Amino acid sequence: MGIPGDEILSRVATGDGHGENTSYFDGWKAYDNDPFHPIHNPNGVIQMGLAENQLCLDLMRDWIRKNPQASICTKEGVSEFEAIANFQDYHGLPDFRKAIAKFMEKARGGRARFDPERIVMSGGATGAQETIAFCLANPGDAFLIPTPYYPAFDRDFRWRTGVQLLPIRCHSHDNFKITEAELAAAYRKARDSKIRVKGILITNPSNPLGTTMDRETLRTLVRFANEERIHLVCDEIFSGTVFDGPEYVSVAEILQEDPSTCDGDLIHIVYSLSKDLGVPGFRVGIIYSYNDAVVSCARRMSSFGLVSTQTQLLLASMLGDDDFTTDLLAESRRRLMHRHRAFTAGLEGVGIRCLQSNAGLFCWMSLKPLLKDATAEGEAELWRVIVNEVKLNISPGSSFHCTEPGWFRACFANMDEETMETALRRIRTFVRRANDAATAAKTKKRWDTSLRLSLPRRFEEMTVLTPRLMSPRSPLVQAAT
């Protein structure tokens, strides 16, 4: 790709390891070029590819209004300005660490305890993942990761570290759960290729699935890590977004319930406030490790991405307000559940099925019936139509390394209700037109068959489905809008 001046740069700088040339980001670009706005651009692309939580910012805004002392820059708080602006200790403000630990406990219903001394800052979860990789693995080493997974892990975990990510395949017939068989297979495959596996990376609750991991699977992973003496890194960034049963189980609880099951030196949690609180702009990433050497090393590395003390102070105050955080978490869950139900019901109304989920800011939906071909190309084609013609930026499963084509992640918490309704309307229109086209094509086929015209193979392969589902191979998908 030669940008002027790139001949004298490193391979890391000129390569594609940042991952921004993938489809995950293409959709973003389409959105950036034509962003939806209810008044100024009602036909623009609706952003459903960004897992942001915008549902409770009003509650935090109100808190800030009532608590001017939490800002060092207000009349009430300026007396702290000098001390805060000057504080660059990478341990972070003690109150900040305490508040984070307390909040993490609360998000887990008090079922886990967190020691503020183990709280290490990083430049968002992005920075946390990279730092953990730097601490635990050498270039060429690998981590196993269940598919589908958050696309940017390829950048965060691998780009500058040289560490590999190898998939543990998960399948829809298992509801994408991790099985012992697949875990063992992935591990064996790596070993056979002479690749050194240093650990397993999971996201719980899962992105993109929106599901929480059951206790048994977590125990299996912990046991496996312990037996093979490899690390288990648990990205719990969505832990505060669990809006429904089954109850969330953090890896912290597994360790706590029976410390003898696993060597704590192998267990590490990555956390952030970007999803639970919806403050990605504040860049608050946290590494919580049960391994003292990792805490020490990660803390030194945190110099490369500390949280602004202005932000630490604000959040220490906000998250230190017990009543507020209790109410916030409860209200956040309620609003997420409401939004999730409205969205998934809307999809069901046109025959689109989502994986049953109880957390996260998105749903994992199956658009297999809408695929022309049940292949990666078929998925890509459908996706292009949805982005460019239906004008919804949803994320194709392939960008999450999903092995089965036709799955898409759609975010629902980064918009207001009206926009969500607009998105659902567009989906309904799209699906209905496609169904009508499929029906018309089917009718046409009968006529054509009776006229004995030779048709392209794809028409002959069309299957008849219920009126609510579209033909998976309809050539009219492109003409649907």
Place this chain on the structure above:
Amino acid sequence: MNQMLLSRKAACNIHGQDSSYFLGWQEYEKNPYDPITNPTGIIQMGLAENQLCFDLIESWLENHPDPAAFKKDGALLFRELALFQDYHGLPAFKRALAKYMGEVRGNKVAFDPNRLVLTAGATSANETLMFCLAEPGEAFLLPTPYYPGFDRDLKWRTGAEIVPIHCSSSNGFRITKPALEAAYQDAQKRSLRVKGVLVTNPSNPLGTTLTRHELDILVDFVVSKDIHLISDEIYSGTNFDSPGFISIAEATKDRNNVSHRIHIVCSLSKDLGLPGFRVGAIYSENEAVVSAATKMSSFGMVSSQTQYLLAALLSDKEFTDKYLLENQKRLKERHDMLVEGLRRIGIGCLKGSAALFCWVDMRHLLKSNTFKGEMELWKKIVYQVGLNISPGSSCHCDEPGWFRVCFANMSEDTLTLAMQRLKSFVDSGDCGSNHDSGHQRPRKTFLTKWVLRLSSTDRKSER
């Protein structure tokens, strides 16, 4: 602890935090001076912070309540800021930062906001540039002495190497062409491919600014070797005296075809004294560097809350004009106070005109003209005298006996006390000065080349 569990990077020592630079900090942390609660504690003179002008910023905040409280024209912007995670940064902030950078350089050059990459402090900026410009095992040349943190920032996770450009007190630690060439040769001998030169201007730990001549030979050198030049200009706003600060941007503005190899690092930690806010930036005319570095900034971005506040602060020209002038004035006063205080004890400094510290010559106080002697003296100064100053060896200085002493991170009273303590120590003769007269001669012949202010009584103790 089973070290095999962790990476090599985790287990190694390159982060340098076992060095004396950081050990001195640790000692200070255990026993920090406080005028009331711990008057015999250790005075921190090893931390290059600027605490002289907070009042100016505080009064600006009091007069501009809106940006402080996330407001714009009264409306709360909390939501927009909370969600803003675009690594291109807040446009208003980059515009304000570019404007401020120009002002700091006397408006002799203008900076384009689109060529700025925001990072979490200069620490992150320097590491990011290394990732962009060097493969693991490749090297950058750095003039000695240099900031101890570079060993961590430039080498630790990147795998890059630092090869020193040896500078000596014989010419005031100036960078020379032969020294550059020699460093390049050293790298070749070590089979290290050189990707660039990194200079800090104004210099840490010297407190001097690069001359136009030095800047020219640096640019000629990197052009001839087809390599990069990184200019860490984080102290640019702390220039308080003549000869004045010349940015690499100014030195190259009339030269063709060099801008793609020049990269500037800046930060608000020193000028404005805001290290807690983690505001750093890379400035480059090289599109590919800006592009790659921007993507890498995902690993350490500036909090949107902080960007918003500082956008308002820095775009206020009345404030920045006043601040820069007042900052310079106060720094000069404090600097002169330290220099005079040392002079009275018979201790000289390299003549400095910028930054937050002096490069102090204590060679005459060494028991032996060795780094062992320097360490012995340093330990006495930390533990007996109660001053955390930074030994030259931690800055990779070639000659023992030089120390970096910070002056802008304490009150006048504390500085006075520090000088009193040092005076008692020197007067007591406990330091053990250098009896070997053979070592004295060479130093005195270079008196004309740099200022060593000694009173006649002090000259006697020197022997």
